[in-house]
Amino acid sequence: MSTGLMMVLVAVIALAVGLVGGFFLARNSMKSYLQKNPPISEEMMKSMMMSMGQKPSQKKLNQMMAQMKQQQQKK
Secondary structure, eight states, X not given: OHHHHHHHHHHHHHHHHHHHHHHHHHHXXXXXXXXXXXXXXXXXXXXXXXXXXXXXXXXXXXXXXXXXXXXXXXX
C-alpha cells in the first residue's frame, strides 16, 4: 500500500515540477523571440502611416521605432 501511495506522490510532484519548469522555459523563450523579432516592423509602420494619408519620412520612422523599443524595454 505505501509503495503505491509513494509512487502516486512522486508522480504528482514530478508533474508539478514539469509544469512549472515548462511554463518558465516557454516564457523565457517567448520573451527572447519577441526581442529579436518585434511584432511591428518598419515596413508595417510605413504602410500604416501611408494608409492614414501621411507620407512617412525615414526620420519619423526611426523616431517611432525608437519609441517602441524604449517602451518595450520599460516593461
